Amino acid sequence: MALSFKPSLSVSSRMVDVGNVEVDQVYHAKFLVKNVGWYSLKIEPTSCSCGSTFEQMDPFFLKSGESREIFVSFHLFRVRRLGRFSKEFRISTNDQFQRHVVVEATGVAVAN
Numbered sequence: 528m529a530l531s532f533k534p535s536l537s538v539s540s541r542m543v544d545v546g547n548v549e550v551d552q553v554y555h556a557k558f559l560v561k562n563v564g565w566y567s568l569k570i571e572p573t574s575c576s577c578g579s580t581f582e583q584m585d586p587f588f589l590k591s592g593e594s595r596e597i598f599v600s601f602h603l604f605r606v607r608r609l610g611r612f613s614k615e616f617r618i619s620t621n622d623q624f625q626r627h628v629v630v631e632a633t634g635v636a637v638a639n
Contacts, residue, residue: 535564549639561594
């Protein structure tokens with residue numbers, strides 16, 4: 528990948544499959560963000576689906592070539608039905624082409 532002279536975001540995956548998840552349990556997922564640009568990239572966790580949280584909510588900067596894992600957690604409570612689910616995690620950046628990025632955690636809700 529060619530190095531951009533502006534901040535440029537690379538995300539390891541926009542979808543993380545967490546497999547089977549028992550209802551009323553807390554689960555964790557992670558994804559990797561990297562600055563593949565030349566200038567500092569600002570990463571700011573902004574919002575999550577209901578029952579989900581970023582484990583580190585403070586904005587941070589990545590220098591050129593730096594990467595960092597973002598850890599998220601979610602609690603499947605008040606599930607209306609068992610089966611496939613998805614939770615969205617949104618981040619904002621100063622990458623002019625990717626100002627708002629959504630990463631999705633998917634899985635299967637199962638009875639505990």
